[in-house]
Amino acid sequence: MKALLFIESNGEKVLGGSLELINAVKALDADGTALVAGDRAAADAVADLGIPVIFVDTATDCDTLTAVLSETVKENDPDVVLLANTALAKDIAPRIAARQDLGCVSDVTGISKADGKVIYTRPAYNGSILENIEVEGTAVITVRNGSFEKPEDTSNAGVTEKKIEIADDAVKAKIVDTVKEITESVNLEEAEIIVSGGRGMGSAENFELVKELASVLGGVVGATRPPIEDGWISRAHQVGQSGKIVAPKLYIACGISGAAQHTSGMMGSNYIVAINKDEDAPIFESANLSIVGNVTDILPVMIEEMKKA
Numbered sequence: 164m165k166a167l168l169f170i171e172s173n174g175e176k177v178l179g180g181s182l183e184l185i186n187a188v189k190a191l192d193a194d195g196t197a198l199v200a201g202d203r204a205a206a207d208a209v210a211d212l213g214i215p216v217i218f219v220d221t222a223t224d225c226d227t228l229t230a231v232l233s234e235t236v237k238e239n240d241p242d243v244v245l246l247a248n249t250a251l252a253k254d255i256a257p258r259i260a261a262r263q264d265l266g267c268v269s270d271v272t273g274i275s276k277a278d279g280k281v282i283y284t285r286p287a288y289n290g291s292i293l294e295n296i297e298v299e300g301t302a303v304i305t306v307r308n309g310s311f312e313k314p315e316d317t318s319n320a321g322v323t324e325k326k327i328e329i330a331d332d333a334v335k336a337k338i339v340d341t342v343k344e345i346t347e348s349v350n351l352e353e354a355e356i357i358v359s360g361g362r363g364m365g366s367a368e369n370f371e372l373v374k375e376l377a378s379v380l381g382g383v384v385g386a387t388r389p390p391i392e393d394g395w396i397s398r399a400h401q402v403g404q405s406g407k408i409v410a411p412k413l414y415i416a417c418g419i420s421g422a423a424q425h426t427s428g429m430m431g432s433n434y435i436v437a438i439n440k441d442e443d444a445p446i447f448e449s450a451n452l453s454i455v456g457n458v459t460d461i462l463p464v465m466i467e468e469m470k471k472a
């Protein structure tokens with residue numbers, strides 16, 4: 164079995180998710196070859212992990228990389244093409260699959276073999292079920308971060324430099340500028356106490372109560388998606404499917420309805436307190452302690468009591 168790994172770097176180092184692909188190839192018991200584009204140092208670093216590398220010195224925009232990977236797939240004819248499940252890979256993988264009429268499976272978290280067939284496992288319905296997928300012919304898969312261990316250094320397997328001509332009209336979108344994201348560092352994953360606010364907080368001003376309660380409890384502020392979209396708090400605080408997965412000792416949910424996209428990120432909490440004015444709010448099904456009432460009445464009382472404690 165032959166595997167082609169598409170390796171991404173950020174210009175400084177190889178992305179962790181890309182490194183994990185090397186152990187995904189081991190799970191497949193396949194002969195792996197890595198493709199690295201545009202970053203020679205990354206190519207050398209991957210070769211040091213014992214996997215032969217094809218290096219193409221090229222631009223790293225999505226259209227160019229799609230063309231480069233597409234050509235490499237044609238030449239190498241792999242049984243599986245693996246990409247880490249990054250934003251870039253989510254663009255490239257389906258395009259490669261569609262161009263060459265290949266099967267595509269995204270967000271794979273496990274790979275196994277049964278009766279000589281490869282089974283790709285991925286979560287569905289917000290992680291409530293796992294799907295096992297078989298692919299006829301070559302599969303293009305993206306692998307979720309954290310699904311495989313990162314490999315240890317072994318002997319250098321060598322880098323082969325290749326030139327791939329890209330037709331001018333193949334590149335429709337060019338990168339004009341790259342701005343490093345300025346992210347606030349919020350350690351939600353490690354926090355023991357999280358106070359989270361939802362749309363029910365009503366306004367940016369009221370959301371300050373969530374911050375104050377978190378502060379008096381020595382905790383960290385979390386949020387659902389609506390307060391972030393309304394600009395009450397930054398995206399670094401989002402808990403849930405497209406935010407952080409948290410597991411504190413105490414999680415206080417204020418004005419949060421309990422949508423699956425949110426609860427999937429906080430169900431690992433040890434003790435959940437929910438405050439909601441609607442006694443039928445779904446969040447109460449997950450809560451150890453349910454408080455029915457208005458957050459703007461209850462939070463000031465909690466803050467005052469905690470200050471006294």
Ligand code: FAD
Nearest residue numbers: 361362363387388403404405406418419420424425440458
């Ligand atoms: P609402 O659902 O509007 O609930 C507000 C709650 O506040 C209600 O239950 C109401 O009774 C209560 N309330 C109102 N006023 C008061 C008051 N004065 N006092 C007390 N209670 C009050 N969401 C996330 O949180 N995290 C994610 O990672 C995430 N990812 C998503 C990914 C996808 C692909 C999609 C489609 C959605 C995602 N969402 C995510 C959004 C998610 O579906 C919900 O829309 C969101 O979680 C709802 O947030 P909420 O509970 O704050 O708001």
